Every structure is written in C-alpha cells, then in structure tokens.
Amino acid sequence: MFTWTRRSAALAAAACLATSVVACGGGGGGGGDALVLSELDPYTEKLDGQITANILDRCGKRAGVTVDRQAVPGTEIVPQVLRQASSRSLPSLLLLDNLYVQQIAETGALTPLDSYGFKDTDSYYESAISAGTYKNKLYGLPTAVDTLALYYNKEMFSKAGLSPPKDWTELTEAAQKLSGGSRYGIAFSAVANEEGTFQFLPFFWGAGAELTKPNSPEAVKAVDLWTKLVQGKAASRSVxxxxxxxVTDQFIAGNAAMMVNGPWALAELKEQKDVEYGVVPIPAPDGGKATVPLGGEVWVIPATDDEQQQKAWQVLQCMNEPKNMLEWGEKTAHLPATPEVAEQxxxxxxxxxxxxxxETRPRTDPLGPRYPDASKALWTALQAAITGQATPEEALANAQ
Structure with missing residues (x-):
C-alpha cells in the first residue's frame, strides 16, 4: 500500500550484517554503535507507507534504534513470512493481516506479548484481542482496525425516491432500480482472494451461515444473493x-449507486466535491445489521533474541500510544484499535x-489457523456460482 525512502543510516548498517538488529562500529576512534531493527509490513501505497514510516522513525529514535522498514504487497507477504518462519529468519517487528496471526503463531515463530509484561487487553476492542490470540496467548496487537459498511450515492437515491436499504429485499430492489446504461446498482469485490471473502462475510454471516458448514441452506442463500445481483445486471460481472x-473507483466515477467498502475509501471520497454519499450498516436478510468482519493488521514480535525482542516491544508500545494511534487513523482513514482513541x-x-x-467478529472465529483454507474455498465457490459454472448449491458442496 505504499512506498518509502530508507534512511542512509539504515542502509549502511544493514550492509554490515544480514541480521535483524545490527551493531556496526562508527569507524575508527570513538563513534557509538548504531542499532538497526528490521521491520516488515504490507503498506506499499504512498500515503499509508509514508505515515507509517514517519511514526516508526520517531518510535525507533525513542527506543534507541534505527528502524529499517521494508514493505511487501499484501498478497506476497504471507508466503514470504511463512518461508522466513520455517527458517527462523523473520524480521524483528512484523505487521500482517490479523487473520494470519494464528497461522504464524502455530509455527512457534512468534513471542507472546505477556512475556513483555503486557496486560492491558481491556483497552482494546474485544475482537481485536481475539484476532491476535492463539491458544489463550496474545501474540498480536493492532494500531488500527477496520470493518465494512454500505455506501450509497445520496443524489441517485433521492432522484429514484429511495431510502437506504434495511434488508435484502430492499437492497435487491434498489440495486435493480438504480441500474441502467453504464451504471450498476451496487458494487462489491468478489475477487479470487481474501478481499472477496472479506467483502462477502457480512452477507454470509448475516444469513446465519458458518464456515464450519459452508454448504448450509443459509450459505446457499448468501451466495444466491450475490449471484442473482450479477446475473440480473444489478452488479457488474467485473466484480x-x-x-x-x-470498487471505490467505480463508486466515485458514478458507475455504481452503492458499494460495500471500508473506512479507507473515505480518503479518496473526501477529495470528490461532486460525490454526495452516505454510509449505513450492511443489512441482514430480514432487517437489522449484519455481523461484519474485523479487518486490519496487527504487530507481532518474532522470536529472535532478547535484545531484538525488547527493542521491538518498545517500538510497538510507542506505535500504540494514543497520540500515534490517532495520527495514524486520522491520516490513513483507518480506525484506532481502542475505543478511547476512536472516540476522538x-x-x-x-x-x-x-x-x-x-460488534465485529474476527474472521478466524472459530476456525483459527484453518481459516485461510476455508476462505479460499469460499471465494472459489463464490466465483463458480457467479460465473455460472455451478449453482450455488453445487459450488458450496465443493467447498467442503
């Protein structure tokens, strides 16, 4: 999600030894050592990356280290982390999607945060703590979290005499009525990766389905909804x-009257003076609010050596101080991980x-480390049903 410029000191130190924390002599007489703490995160976009880099730099200075930050696209970071976990060559500080914490913790490559004396779990959203916990041990803490809601174009709804939908019948009727020409009633991501599953879970859970039984009638009902929206041309096949x-780009361009998306879309929407939008909860089938998944990344501290781990913990603590949490959230359009800061x-x-x-739910509930496999099975079924390669029932039967 972002790019960054590494500090020359970090480059010089990293050239000394390919280890997580490096002590390089000052050259000659009496210079002090420079400690370099390696860090890896998925923020390759310029905005998120630069803000994260700035706060990491400040926190590194306070801890007496230089943070050598590296960014890898989200689709690539997990395979890289799993390879590094197997060879015990992980960086000193790691930020990754919360759904993978339990999978990485299962390898034994991470350190539990209570080993640093952390006990303040009550300050955080319950689902955020749950997502970072494996076998009753907390391994990950987020600086920010996110979730999903339904955006709608106020002008389009007003002209059509519609109100934001409160159940699936109203959602379908609004999407159909607002479709025509180059415009579709609703946009969402049904892409063949975790984003597709993440966007679909409010409908899946909203229907009463569970990943432990992916071919249930409730699951079929949810897949059928998205399938009919696309096949009925109320949503583009490009989903x-x-x-x-x-999805955000389509909504901004006026090619969709509604979209399923998260708070990060607000960063772009605020720059659009001619797009008047509203945000409401994603509806459940018969009314009320659907259960929505917890998104966002968490900081984890891999098992390296005591000095590295203690310095990494100092940086993590600094990142999660209220002022830094608020700055990161305000500037990147993400939500602070504690209610106290989010209210600000x-x-x-x-x-x-x-x-x-x-009220958010961790995606790993209740499958834990097995969630990534279940997620892949679900997005595969969704793609098969939408393309017409299988009926929703057939597609989900193969997801077992």
Whole structure:
C-alpha cells in the first residue's frame, strides 16, 4: 500500500550484517554503535507507507534504534513470512493481516506479548484481542482496525425516491432500480482472494451461515444473493476481478449507486466535491445489521533474541500510544484499535464506522489457523456460482 525512502543510516548498517538488529562500529576512534531493527509490513501505497514510516522513525529514535522498514504487497507477504518462519529468519517487528496471526503463531515463530509484561487487553476492542490470540496467548496487537459498511450515492437515491436499504429485499430492489446504461446498482469485490471473502462475510454471516458448514441452506442463500445481483445486471460481472480499491473507483466515477467498502475509501471520497454519499450498516436478510468482519493488521514480535525482542516491544508500545494511534487513523482513514482513541476521531463518518467495532467478529472465529483454507474455498465457490459454472448449491458442496 505504499512506498518509502530508507534512511542512509539504515542502509549502511544493514550492509554490515544480514541480521535483524545490527551493531556496526562508527569507524575508527570513538563513534557509538548504531542499532538497526528490521521491520516488515504490507503498506506499499504512498500515503499509508509514508505515515507509517514517519511514526516508526520517531518510535525507533525513542527506543534507541534505527528502524529499517521494508514493505511487501499484501498478497506476497504471507508466503514470504511463512518461508522466513520455517527458517527462523523473520524480521524483528512484523505487521500482517490479523487473520494470519494464528497461522504464524502455530509455527512457534512468534513471542507472546505477556512475556513483555503486557496486560492491558481491556483497552482494546474485544475482537481485536481475539484476532491476535492463539491458544489463550496474545501474540498480536493492532494500531488500527477496520470493518465494512454500505455506501450509497445520496443524489441517485433521492432522484429514484429511495431510502437506504434495511434488508435484502430492499437492497435487491434498489440495486435493480438504480441500474441502467453504464451504471450498476451496487458494487462489491468478489475477487479470487481474501478481499472477496472479506467483502462477502457480512452477507454470509448475516444469513446465519458458518464456515464450519459452508454448504448450509443459509450459505446457499448468501451466495444466491450475490449471484442473482450479477446475473440480473444489478452488479457488474467485473466484480469477479475488482479489488476494494477498484470498487471505490467505480463508486466515485458514478458507475455504481452503492458499494460495500471500508473506512479507507473515505480518503479518496473526501477529495470528490461532486460525490454526495452516505454510509449505513450492511443489512441482514430480514432487517437489522449484519455481523461484519474485523479487518486490519496487527504487530507481532518474532522470536529472535532478547535484545531484538525488547527493542521491538518498545517500538510497538510507542506505535500504540494514543497520540500515534490517532495520527495514524486520522491520516490513513483507518480506525484506532481502542475505543478511547476512536472516540476522538474528528470525522463523524469515521466515528460511525467505529460504532460498529464492538460488534465485529474476527474472521478466524472459530476456525483459527484453518481459516485461510476455508476462505479460499469460499471465494472459489463464490466465483463458480457467479460465473455460472455451478449453482450455488453445487459450488458450496465443493467447498467442503
């Protein structure tokens, strides 16, 4: 999600030894050593990356280290981390999607945070703590979290005499009525990766389905909804390839009257003076709010050596100080990971997203490390049904 410029000191130190924390002599007489702490995260986009780099730099200085930050795209970071975990060559500090914490912790490559004396779990959203926990040990803490909601174009809804949908019948009727020409009623991501599953879970869970039984009647009902929206031309067939960023672009361009998306879309929407939008909860089939998944990344501290781990913990603590948590959230359009800080956000739309966080559900509940496999099976079934390669029932039967 971002790019960055490494400090020359980090480059010089990293050239000395390919280890996580490096002590390089100052050259000659009496210079002090420079400690370099390696860090890896998925923020390759310029905005998120630069803000993260700035805060890491400040926190590194306080801890007496230089943070050598590296960014790898989210689709590539997990295979890289699993390879590094098997060879015990992980960086000193790692930020990754919360759904993978349990999978990495299972390898024994991470250190539990109680080994650093951390006990303040009550300050964080319950689902955030749950997502970072494996076998009753907390391994990961987020600086920010996110979730999903339904955006709608106020002008389009007003002209059509519609109100934001409160159940699936109203959602379908609004999507159909607002479709025509180059415009579709709703946009979402059904792409063949975790983004597709993440976007679909509010409908899957909202219907009463569970990943432990992916071919249940409730699961079929959810897949049937998305399938009929696309096949009925209320949603574009391109949803099969759209990322969440693509969905935002379609909404901004006026090619979709509604979209399923998260708070990060607000960063772009605020720059669009001619797009008047509203945000409401994703509806459950018969009314009320659907259960929405917890998104976002968490910091984990791999098992390296005591000095590295202690310095990494100092940096993590600094990143999660209220002022840094708020700065990161405000500037990147993500939600602070504690209710106390989330309530301080200046944007009322962001606060409305924050209001949903106490009811979010970790994606790994209840499958734990087995969730990534279940997620892949679900997005594969969704793609098969939408393309017409199989009925929803057939597609989900293969997801067992």
């Amino acid at each position: 099969l390839n759209w990322t969440q960023a693509d 956000m200046s944007d009322p739309v962001m606060r409305s997203f924050a209001d949903a966080l106490p």
